[in-house]
Amino acid sequence: MSAVASPLPEGMRLPSLEKAAVWIVLAILLLLAGLTSDAFFKFNYLANLVRQAAPVGITAVGVTFVMLLRGVDLSVGAIVSMSAVVCALVMDGKAENLWLGIAAASACGAAIGLANGLIIAHGKVSAFIVTLGMSIVVYGLVQMGTGGTARGIVSPGFREAMNSRILGNTLPVLVVCLLAAVAVGIFLQSRTRFGRGVYLVGANPDAARLAGLPVARITVVAYIVSGLFAGLGGLALLARTGVSGTNPGAGMEFDVLAAVVLGGTTFAGGRGSVGGTFAGVMVLFIALNLANVAGLPFAAQLTIKGLIIIAASAAHSWIGSRGSGRSQE
Numbered sequence: 001m002s003a004v005a006s007p008l009p010e011g012m013r014l015p016s017l018e019k020a021a022v023w024i025v026l027a028i029l030l031l032l033a034g035l036t037s038d039a040f041f042k043f044n045y046l047a048n049l050v051r052q053a054a055p056v057g058i059t060a061v062g063v064t065f066v067m068l069l070r071g072v073d074l075s076v077g078a079i080v081s082m083s084a085v086v087c088a089l090v091m092d093g094k095a096e097n098l099w100l101g102i103a104a105a106s107a108c109g110a111a112i113g114l115a116n117g118l119i120i121a122h123g124k125v126s127a128f129i130v131t132l133g134m135s136i137v138v139y140g141l142v143q144m145g146t147g148g149t150a151r152g153i154v155s156p157g158f159r160e161a162m163n164s165r166i167l168g169n170t171l172p173v174l175v176v177c178l179l180a181a182v183a184v185g186i187f188l189q190s191r192t193r194f195g196r197g198v199y200l201v202g203a204n205p206d207a208a209r210l211a212g213l214p215v216a217r218i219t220v221v222a223y224i225v226s227g228l229f230a231g232l233g234g235l236a237l238l239a240r241t242g243v244s245g246t247n248p249g250a251g252m253e254f255d256v257l258a259a260v261v262l263g264g265t266t267f268a269g270g271r272g273s274v275g276g277t278f279a280g281v282m283v284l285f286i287a288l289n290l291a292n293v294a295g296l297p298f299a300a301q302l303t304i305k306g307l308i309i310i311a312a313s314a315a316h317s318w319i320g321s322r323g324s325g326r327s328q329e
Contacts, residue, residue, distance in 0.1 A: 022263050022279040029286050037293060040286070047172055049285055051163075054174040055080065055237040056252060057281040060259045061185040062113075062229025064277045065195075065222045067260055068202045070269030071127040073223065075116060076230040076256055078138035079109045080249025083234030085142055088152025088243070098155040105238075106231045112138060113227020117220035135253070142247055150243045162239030174236055178278075181229065185274035194221055203270030258309045259284050284308065 033040040040046065050057075059076050066073045083105035091101035112134065119130050145151070165172050189195040197218045201208040209215050237248055263280030265272025287308065291301050 022276050026279050026283050029283055033286055033290055047175055051172040051174045053281050053285040054178040055233045056255045057178045058181040058236055059230045059233030060256045060277050060281055061181050061274055062226035063256050063260050064265050064274050065198055066226045067265045068198045068269060068272055069222050070202050073226045074131040074253050075135040077249040077251060077253035078135040079112050079227055079230035080234040080237055080252055081142050081247045082138050083109050083231040084238040084248050085146060087235060087238055088154055091155040093153030095156050098158060105235050109231020110224050110228040113224040117223030121216040121219040139247055146246050148246055159239055159242045182274055182278045189274050198222060199270055258305055261309055
């Protein structure tokens with residue numbers, strides 16, 4: 001007669017290893033980067049690196065919730081572009097329009113997320129198809145609205161304030177914005193009914209539905225959150241560049257997906273965290289910064305980015321399957 005094995009302590013379970021993996025990779029990568037160039041050991045250099053990552057990092061916080069639901073949001077790059085353009089157009093170079101422009105950009109992102117969520121939840125259409133199609137629609141609207149040229153002028157002081165530093169001129173404001181977005185994401189994930197529902201639906205949608213969870217509502221809210229954070233990411237990008245451009249967020253969805261997958265949130269759903277996504281963002285940007293320091297061309301950097309997504313997905317799937325096998329022993 002075989003005895004039932006007692007569960008392993010929390011710190012020894014493989015899922016815990018999965019959660020810690022990206023932080024271990026980040027520490028090792030940072031050490032290797034520091035050995036390559038001592039600039040990586042300097043606070044100002046690292047703070048500037050995080051500042052550059054702010055638009056992608058803020059956007060990735062929202063996409064984390066969608067992927068926890070077994071979904072995907074390929075429209076975030078287009079939302080970033082549209083929110084930046086809308087913000088600049090509404091501001092129109094006037095100080096009194098500052099907050100109106102910020103509100104308009106945020107509302108624009110949330111509205112596109114709402115449209116995505118409603119179609120996916122109630123139309124029963126593939127998230128991949130819906131968000132890909134929405135991306136094309138939004139890019140087209142941006143092109144028509146701008147005529148292919150940069151439009152709008154940011155309010156006086158907007159870019160200066162967002163690119164300033166606090167705490168003795170050491171910490172960039174955009175870094176604070178990114179950390180605030182991560183903190184809000186962690187709160188939503190761990191301290192709200194919505195966050196718990198996202199995990200339950202992502203782990204087993206049918207069981208969640210049978211348990212009485214409002215699966216459709218959770219799905220819609222998750223896409224609104226994704227769109228809202230993409231809108232905020234567009235504001236961060238506008239603050240960095242100072243001009244809206246035509247499609248400034250084009251291709252950003254791939255950086256965002258790479259960061260989220262690196263952080264341990266896979267397309268299988270129900271597993272991952274906003275904290276892991278932040279670590280994934282840093283791994284991605286340090287790796288790409290290293291490639292840039294090494295003088296690799298942009299095409300090579302794209303190749304590295306793709307390989308990172310593939311390797312991270314494979315590693316997390318392997319660790320997850322090992323964890324499942326271990327738990328059944």
